[in-house]
Amino acid sequence: MKKLVFATHNLHKLEEIRNILKNHEIVGLPEIGCHEDIVEDADNLQGNAKIKADFVTNRFHLDCFADDTGLEVEALDGAPGVYSARYAGEGCSYHDNVVKLLEALDGVENRKARFRTVIALNLNGEQYFFEGIVNGKILTEEHGDGGFGYDPIFQPDGFDESFAEMNMETKNRISHRGRATAKLVDFLNNYEK
Secondary structure, eight states: OEEEEEOOOOHHHHHHHHHHOTTEEEEOGGGGTOOSOOOOOOSSHHHHHHHHHHHHHHHHOOOEEEEEEEEEEGGGTTOEETTGGGTTOTTOOHHHHHHHHHHHTTTOSOOEEEEEEEEEEEETTEEEEEEEEEEEEEOSSOOOSSSSTTGGGEEETTOSSOGGGSOHHHHHHHSHHHHHHHHHHHHHHHOOO
């Protein structure tokens, strides 16, 4: 079983990835003794994923992957995008971000949005990128109490429920992170070195 570091302190994300990557031993940053907040100051998702993966590989000399995810709302010209986690300001909660987004879309008819995840993988001295996208819309109020982040207000195309109302298996199968991770899994399963 291949051991890989997932460069995150987020236990929700770690749990999701462990459920998807069942044939690999996935460890988070605390498990390798990394307690620093890695500064994500790139202006795009790929840049932030690269920063985190490179930090772990350079500091701890371990194979690692990192992701960055953004919610891109069409009526807001792609915002909050790369700033999704801190949309309502530094130190804000998931709920603060949801409230700010709902206020920004108050009275707006076009509620099209997409979640996009980019994964950077550092493996045996090489770097690879994988992207996953799920299209949907922003609901007018929160629905469900599962998931995290914007899940209670994001309804993926083709479904009548928000991410927060879905069971984890369904969400992982169709989500942006699930799709990017599926590409990562496919790559790892076919990787020889």
